[in-house]
Amino acid sequence: MAIRKAMVAGNWKMNGSLELVKQMSDAINDVKSQEMDIVLFPPFPLVPAMIASGVSTGAQTVSENTPGAFTGEVDGQLLKDLGATYVLVGHSERRSIYNESNETVAEKFARAQEVGLTPILCVGESESEQENGQTEQVVAAQIDAVIEKLGVAALKDSVIAYEPVWAIGTGKTASPEQAQTVHKFIRDKIAALDSTLAQGLSILYGGSVNEKNSELLFAQTDIDGGLIGGASLKAESFTAICNSAKGTV
Numbered sequence: 001m002a003i004r005k006a007m008v009a010g011n012w013k014m015n016g017s018l019e020l021v022k023q024m025s026d027a028i029n030d031v032k033s034q035e036m037d038i039v040l041f042p043p044f045p046l047v048p049a050m051i052a053s054g055v056s057t058g059a060q061t062v063s064e065n066t067p068g069a070f071t072g073e074v075d076g077q078l079l080k081d082l083g084a085t086y087v088l089v090g091h092s093e094r095r096s097i098y099n100e101s102n103e104t105v106a107e108k109f110a111r112a113q114e115v116g117l118t119p120i121l122c123v124g125e126s127e128s129e130q131e132n133g134q135t136e137q138v139v140a141a142q143i144d145a146v147i148e149k150l151g152v153a154a155l156k157d158s159v160i161a162y163e164p165v166w167a168i169g170t171g172k173t174a175s176p177e178q179a180q181t182v183h184k185f186i187r188d189k190i191a192a193l194d195s196t197l198a199q200g201l202s203i204l205y206g207g208s209v210n211e212k213n214s215e216l217l218f219a220q221t222d223i224d225g226g227l228i229g230g231a232s233l234k235a236e237s238f239t240a241i242c243n244s245a246k247g248t249v
């Protein structure tokens with residue numbers, strides 16, 4: 001059973017450099033503590049350097065396949081062997097730009113667990129879905145794809161990240177109350193199938209989190225930390241966000 005714990009994850013997307021790995025790992029090594037997990041998700045070529053720096057490291061995606069003729073894809077077992085511990089699956093940019101369906105995301109989730117990586121399942125609705133009142137329906141379908149393929153028990157060793165697409169990189173953060181409502185919906189939905197599992201699950205919020213809004217977001221009962229994009233590229237902002245998550249779970 002994964003232990004519910006405060007977590008701050010930094011997704012560098014297609015940004016970063018060896019210099020930034022050095023700068024960020026020095027800053028993180030100064031703020032890390034037992035009470036929370038800090039994980040960075042650099043682009044693939046920077047994964048070995050990040051691991052060597054001592055910072056917990058994840059990959060931004062993984063192939064759903066076992067090794068074979070899949071040019072350009074990256075096998076989860078190789079990531080695991082390098083020392084990576086987490087992988088993002090179903091980030092909204094993967095879903096929208098690379099057409100990953102709920103079923104493909106569930107396959108990637110399965111492959112991650114098969115090789116011993118912890119998947120962070122990203123879910124969230126688009127702006128039009130939010131305007132049409134479809135948030136819960138969309139998020140439920142994204143989670144159900146994993147439950148239908150693997151059973152609810154598979155969520156035990158995973159993390160969920162709720163990221164409303166309209167809040168990603170836009171500066172439009174969900175209000176703490178808005179985010180809490182969706183996080184509670186997610187936890188209640190899973191609790192209906194397995195309440196112990198749901199209580200032990202870490203659920204992160206993502207979407208324009210910065211050092212000014214993180215404290216109030218992380219103070220919400222069902223928000224256990226954040227998945228940070230832009231602000232994870234600046235050591236000062238990211239470490240301030242990490243500090244605001246300490247002791248909140």
Ligand SMILES: O=C[C@H](O)COP(=O)(O)O
Nearest residue numbers: 011168169207208229230
């Ligand atoms: O994975 C991170 C999210 O897409 C959030 O990105 P952002 O903090 O730049 O809005």
